[in-house]
Amino acid sequence: MIRAAVLAGIGAALPSRSVSNDELAETLDTNDAWIRTRTGIRTRHWTDTGTNTGDLATAAGARALKSAGVDSADLVILATSTGNQPMPGTAPEVATALGLGNVAAYDVSAACSGFLYALSAAAGAIAACVAERVLVIGADVWSTRLNPQDRSTTIIFGDGAGAAVLRAGNGDEPGALLGFDLGSDGIGHELAQVAGGGSRERGSGRPPNPEDAYMTMQGKEMFTHAVNRMAASSEQLLERIGWGAADVDWCAAHQANIRILHTVADVLGVDRSRMLVHLDKAGNTSAASIPLALTDAAKSGQIKAGDRVLMTAFGGGLSWASTAMRWPELDVMEISTDI
Incomplete structure (x- = not known):
């Protein structure tokens, strides 16, 4: 029997600083009602000076390890675009900060799809007997890459981290990842990007443009791609594992925008009430959004052992991914908000 990756623990962390819509309205041409209507976001968390992505990732990883009742892992995979x-x-750095010793550790850069890409890599490492236990973390600090004058991005993105511990097990166990659907389309790489800082800019022969240090996003086009790609990826994954829309108890989709979540639900034929929502509390936390939403829902009792959970994400690249599991019995801690 092929070894399966089984969810054994989960945890998450947010910076202590909460930034409300009203606070943003003090410097941007917007207001609380407009932001909530357009995005579903009420507040987001941003780091203060001195806190970085590694700090958030370490806090989330520590909580996931504690949730799993372990203090070690053979491999750490960090999904981030803001290392x-x-x-x-x-x-x-995160592995060392967690006291895991000289274990293998590497980053995955797949924007908002990164956590599911990292889960896929972890599942492969377990299936190949490279690791018995893998700590997977999604963490991003986008507040350091936002142009404070750009309303289209500043109102949307928050900072955060979420983590999961996967262990080797059997495919028929609760918590086993049942399959993956992954894809990308590089033609759309400019729809959401940080243009500066890489070899394309440095090899262009042109002086750096300070504006290229910030994220830019073409929201309308990203909306359409997000709905189409997450819905199609989810449908392919569900067909592969033998589930129908009616079998999905909860859908943990990337927390980009409430209208995207509702439209994906409608296309899939999943009731909107079955879409987990955490973006109202944290905004779009990129690679951290799915584990944050899962941690919040599991801790509150919204997700219960035995529930069938579909996860799907879309992000820059363009990239998309989906996976699913039957939720296991877990000891879940509150999301840390003291970072």
């Missing part, structure tokens, strides 16, 4: 620096990766 502590361009090189080296941030995962080795």
Whole structure:
């Protein structure tokens, strides 16, 4: 029997600083009602000076390990687009900060799809007997990459981290990842990007443009792609594992925008009430959004052992991914908000 990756623990962390819509309205041409109507976001969390992506990832990872009742892992995979620096990766720092020793650790850069891409890589490592236990973390600090004058991005993105511990097990166990659907389309890479800081800019022969240090996003086009790609990926994954829309108890979709979540639900034929929503409390936390939503729902008792959970994400790249599981019995801690 092929070894399966089984969810054994989950945890999450948010910075202590909460930024309300009213606070943003003090410097941007917007207001609380407009932001909530357009995005569903009431507040988001941003880091203060001195806090980085690795700090949030470490806090979330520690809570996931505690949830799983373990203090070790063979491999750490960190999904992030906002690492502590361009090189080296941030995962080795996180592994050391967690006291995991000289374990393998690396970053995955797949924007908002990163956590599910990292889960897929972890599942492969377990199936190949490379690891018995893997700590997967999604963490991003987008507040450091937002142009404070750009309403289209500043109102949407928050900082945060979410983590999961996967262990080797059997495919028929609760918590086993039942399959994956992954895809990308590089033609749309400019729809959401940070243009500066890479080899394309540095090799262009042109002086750096300070504006290129910030994220830019073409919201209307991203909305359409997000709905189409997450719905199609979810449908392919459900067909592969033998589930129908009626079998889905909860859908943990990337927390980009409440209208995207509702439209994906409508296309899939899943009741909107079955879409987990955490973006109202934290905004779009990129690679952290799905584990944050799962942690919040599991801790509150919304998700219960035995529930069938579909996860799907879409992000820059363009990239998308889906997976599913029957939710296991877990000891889940509150989301940390003291980072």
